[in-house]
Amino acid sequence: MDIGPIWRAMLRNKAGFILIALQIAVTLTILVNAFGIIQESTDKISTESGIDEANTFTLASVLFTDYEREQRKVLIDEDLDLIRNTPGVVNAVASNSFPLRQGGWSMSLALEPGNQTAESVNTAIYFVDEHGMETFDLGLVDGRNFLPEQVTWDDPDDNTWPAYAIITEELAKEIWPDETVSYVGKTVFISDDDPVNIVGVVDKMQAPWPNWDNVVERSMLVPQRRPSEFVRYIVRAEPGMRDQLMPEIEAALAASNKDRIIRDVRTMDHTRKLAYVGDAAMIKILGFVVLLLTLITALGIVGLTSFNVSRRTRQIGIRRALGATQPAIIRYFLIENSIVSAVGLVVGAALAIGLNIAMVEAFALEPLAWYVIPIGMLVLFIVGQFAVTGPARRASNISPAIATRSG
Amino acid sequence: MLVMKDVYKIYRTDTVETHALRGLSLTVEEGEFLSVTGPSGSGKTTFLNIAGLLEELTSGTYELDGRDISSLNDRERSRVRNEKIGFIFQSFNLIPELNVFDNVDVPLRYRGFDRAERHRRITECLERVGLASRTKHFPAQLSGGQQQRVAIARALAGEPRFLLADEPTGNLDTNMADSVLDLLAEINASGTTIIMVTHELTLADRARRNIFVRDGELHDGPPELHFATAASA
Numbered sequence: 001m002d003i004g005p006i007w008r009a010m011l012r013n014k015a016g017f018i019l020i021a022l023q024i025a026v027t028l029t030i031l032v033n034a035f036g037i038i039q040e041s042t043d044k045i046s047t048e049s050g051i052d053e054a055n056t057f058t059l060a061s062v063l064f065t066d067y068e069r070e071q072r073k074v075l076i077d078e079d080l081d082l083i084r085n086t087p088g089v090v091n092a093v094a095s096n097s098f099p100l101r102q103g104g105w106s107m108s109l110a111l112e113p114g115n116q117t118a119e120s121v122n123t124a125i126y127f128v129d130e131h132g133m134e135t136f137d138l139g140l141v142d143g144r145n146f147l148p149e150q151v152t153w154d155d156p157d158d159n160t161w162p163a164y165a166i167i168t169e170e171l172a173k174e175i176w177p178d179e180t181v182s183y184v185g186k187t188v189f190i191s192d193d194d195p196v197n198i199v200g201v202v203d204k205m206q207a208p209w210p211n212w213d214n215v216v217e218r219s220m221l222v223p224q225r226r227p228s229e230f231v232r233y234i235v236r237a238e239p240g241m242r243d244q245l246m247p248e249i250e251a252a253l254a255a256s257n258k259d260r261i262i263r264d265v266r267t268m269d270h271t272r273k274l275a276y277v278g279d280a281a282m283i284k285i286l287g288f289v290v291l292l293l294t295l296i297t298a299l300g301i302v303g304l305t306s307f308n309v310s311r312r313t314r315q316i317g318i319r320r321a322l323g324a325t326q327p328a329i330i331r332y333f334l335i336e337n338s339i340v341s342a343v344g345l346v347v348g349a350a351l352a353i354g355l356n357i358a359m360v361e362a363f364a365l366e367p368l369a370w371y372v373i374p375i376g377m378l379v380l381f382i383v384g385q386f387a388v389t390g391p392a393r394r395a396s397n398i399s400p401a402i403a404t405r406s407g
Numbered sequence: 408m409l410v411m412k413d414v415y416k417i418y419r420t421d422t423v424e425t426h427a428l429r430g431l432s433l434t435v436e437e438g439e440f441l442s443v444t445g446p447s448g449s450g451k452t453t454f455l456n457i458a459g460l461l462e463e464l465t466s467g468t469y470e471l472d473g474r475d476i477s478s479l480n481d482r483e484r485s486r487v488r489n490e491k492i493g494f495i496f497q498s499f500n501l502i503p504e505l506n507v508f509d510n511v512d513v514p515l516r517y518r519g520f521d522r523a524e525r526h527r528r529i530t531e532c533l534e535r536v537g538l539a540s541r542t543k544h545f546p547a548q549l550s551g552g553q554q555q556r557v558a559i560a561r562a563l564a565g566e567p568r569f570l571l572a573d574e575p576t577g578n579l580d581t582n583m584a585d586s587v588l589d590l591l592a593e594i595n596a597s598g599t600t601i602i603m604v605t606h607e608l609t610l611a612d613r614a615r616r617n618i619f620v621r622d623g624e625l626h627d628g629p630p631e632l633h634f635a636t637a638a639s640a
Contacts, residue, residue, distance in 0.1 A: 002516060004509075005505055005509045005512065005513075005516075008504075008505070008506070008509065009502070009504035009505055009509075010504075012503075012504040012545075013504065314500075315502050315503075318496075318500045318502065319502075319513065319517075320485070321459070321461055321488065321494055321500075322488070322489065322494070322513050322514040322517065322561070323485050323486065323488050323489020323490075323514050323517040323518065323565075324485060324517050325481070325482050325485040325486075325517075326481060326482070326485075327482075328485075328517060399461070399462070400460075400461045400488070401456045401461040401462045403461065403494065403496060403500055404452050404455060404456055404459075404461060404496060404573050
């Protein structure tokens with residue numbers, strides 16, 4: 001290998017090589033940390049909500065005429081009957097919210113009655129009837145669904161919370177971390193003093209706020225219906241029927257009662273996009289920055305190598321005259337760039353680790369996966385070698401006869 | 408042995424055609440010390456480039472050690488240059504970023520010799536040219552004569568059959584030029600064929616055979632005769 005003399009020759013013209021090595025180091029530092037953020041956001045975006053998103057859509061019914069409370073109850077029952085009896089519908093429920101909606105209720109749960117303490121656990125609240133489990137397609141891991149007689153209408157004269165609940169496994173583990181057998185039958189207190197008996201545990205159902213750090217997996221289903229002017233329906237269709245049912249049910253509901261409007265008819269795919277629009281934008285921006293930075297680094301390498309080829313035209317001709325083949329000339333520049341890249345990448349790896357430690361502490365990010373830095377180094381190395389190839393090929397075409405020209 | 412027959416070299420651009428060599432035929436025997444003289448633009452350097460495989464000829468035949476050179480590809484030409492031909496240039500053509508040792512090492516690395524063999528040859532050649540103590544010096548730290556000696560060491564390290572010298576003393580003062588010529592004579596005496604291009608008649612006299620090139624054509628005989636003819640023409 002020619003590393004020795006190439007290295008020694010580079011030491012005689014350090015400035016350009018040091019600048020490029022630094023550029024590579026900075027690029028690697030930013031690249032791997034940006035990649036870490038992108039990866040974390042991508043993981044978050046692709047996290048399952050726990051419901052059958054592919055076949056579910058939502059819509060809202062908004063009354064613009066004053067209806068008595070009992071009239072509103074009747075209207076909700078009629079709407080749900082209409083929706084549930086539409087061919088192609090698996091089930092439907094009226095609820096205050098649903099995963100990814102970015103709006104809903106949350107409450108604190110405690111193991112003892114009385115004021116909430118630091119040990120209280122926050123959870124999202126979904127008000128549903130006995131159709132909620134099937135509509136959301138939740139996986140019951142313990143206990144059972146609500147019985148129809150356990151579902152009540154919200155009573156404005158009685159603020160007591162329903163006595164039953166179905167909770168997610170994550171929430172159960174948070175409340176009873178030492179429990180190993182079953183959470184069913186246990187009691188937890190809500191709104192300070194109201195006891196709630198756990199009748200079922202589901203494997204997964206996210207809270208409506210996807211950015212609710214660390215607690216997004218905590219949800220509680222409560223068997224209560226709320227006859228408000230604004231009602232949100234969640235509809236689960238049979239596979240392949242969703243897009244056909246959306247306009248059909250919207251039109252049917254609109255036709256069944258002229259005192260309200262039907263709006264916000266959305267697929268869960270659309271809701272997911274809205275929920276993660278900020279993360280998706282950040283991924284795009286960071287991706288663009290990383291791409292741009294890598295491109296600038298590659299152009300820097302092209303520039304330095306082109307400059308070196310121009311500066312060393314005669315030297316290359318001399319090497320050719322002394323017996324260097326064209327591949328040997330290309331190899332010379334590739335080795336030279338490998339040395340610069342190696343220095344830059346080692347420095348960059350150290351900087352990347354340092355920056356990641358600082359970012360993890362400052363922004364509570366996940367530490368970089370072990371493979372991110374090696375992959376980043378490999379990518380930048382390959383980019384660098386590709387960047388060098390063009391100027392190196394030009395160098396290899398320099399005629400050896402240049403050695404006999406005066407100058 | 409070097410044999411050229413009816414060699415033409417024509418440089419073409421879109422509008423101009425320059426005939427640098429016109430039907431040049433020449434045989435150089437093993438162990439000769441040949442000088443090639445001629446006025447500027449006569450085709451001396453073109454001849455040297457063709458002989459040294461630095462350029463391809465336009466037509467004619469060229470055999471080096473019985474091998475037809477005109478049909479070789481770039482890789483094979485590079486190999487022949489590396490193994491059979493040593494070059495000495497007017498402006499020394501050392502690589503400024505490399506020290507003396509590494510400069511002499513350049514053609515040996517292309518040859519693929521192992522480290523020990525390269526080291527042996529470099530040391531031997533630098534001793535032969537009297538620069539064994541300057542291995543760590545860079546070209547800029549040496550005099551012109553010393554740089555040319557390094558170039559000669561580099562040319563000799565591969566133990567070439569042919570040494571092609573292009574105005575080897577053109578950038579040297581008289582004393583240094585003499586010492587370089589003495590060195591070339593010594594190298595020739597040890598069996599290496601030398602072809603030296605020069606425009607200086609006194610240097611040409613040091614060769615055992617002289618040829619004169621004018622307008623791309625070859626003329627045998629003492630250079631003084633041809634220079635006189637050229638001047639009176």
